[in-house]
């Protein structure tokens with residue numbers, strides 16, 4: 001619940017207003033894992049909260065050589081998702097799942113292969129942050145919606161989770177430290193820009209012509225580049241924030257001259273930049289990664305065309321925690337990445 005909802009609920013039951021702030025803080029700041037920890041609340045209120053108090057459970061954990069970790073989290077109906085923890089110096093970034101599975105079916109993504117199991121509630125989204133923070137005994141500095149699922153296909157819960165993470169009574173994570181990555185749902189991008197939030201918008205582009213993008217990402221037939229790009233430009237103009245385009249480098253597929261030319265046409269001259277992502281292989285994905293050298297060459301050629309380019313340093317690939325490798329496993333199924 002958001003603070004104002006808690007206030008309304010608790011005052012309707014005869015509790016003073018300040019109890020809302022205490023309850024919100026226990027859940028969203030102190031990271032309480034049980035109502036027993038909420039020692040400054042009266043016993044009657046704790047009993048009431050107990051009725052609806054649910055937490056996730058960390059079922060498995062894998063540590064990468066590079067310091068990142070992946071948690072397999074199970075919710076109370078047995079649904080599982082993966083969450084990735086990325087400590088980088090003073091920064092601690094948590095990569096969240098917004099859905100269990102994903103229904104978007106991108107050809108290069110292991111999560112997409114599973115299909116969508118179900119939406120996650122806002123509480124299940126923020127619960128991943130609580131469990132991750134407990135692991136490192138450190139508060140999150142950044143949160144990216146780049147785990148399993150398409151956050152804008154779970155729009156209401158994603159927006160609610162952001163309000164919970166950002167609220168000063170709770171974790172108070174600055175809106176500029178939050179990133180939403182989307183495959184390009186145009187109406188939701190428009191809705192997001194109307195919030196005037198300055199959240200970082202990352203858009204999975206992966207190809208610069210409709211012909212190729214349509215092959216890689218089924219969503220392109222609904223929202224082709226001629227609709228997607230204006231929505232992104234509008235987002236940048238309205239929020240003053242640079243839009244990030246993600247581009248997974250698939251050898252012999254999207255790394256050629258035609259795409260290069262089309263990319264510079266789409267991205268030159270406005271507030272955006274391109275983030276090249278090394279392809280992370282996963283079982284059953286029919287693509288090959290470009291070498292680091294090939295990616296650098298591609299980046300240099302784009303730079304020469306006046307495009308701002310960065311190359312993502314992928315973490316966690318050795319424990320299948322890198323972009324596009326996450327899988328949840330459905331109720332009653334063995335989790336594929338567990339061992």
Ligand code: SAH
Pocket residue numbers: 108109110145146147148149150151181182183202203204246247248277278279280281282323324325
């Ligand atoms: N559904 C959202 C966010 C989750 S995926 C989206 O698609 O944007 C996070 C990023 O990883 C996206 O840019 C996605 O395209 C990319 N990705 C998916 N599969 C990948 C793979 N096998 N290797 C590298 N990146 C991948």
Ligand code: SF4
Pocket residue numbers: 102103104105106109110111112113147148149150182183204324
């Ligand atoms: Fe879903 Fe994103 Fe994977 Fe596409 S890349 S299938 S939208 S998680």
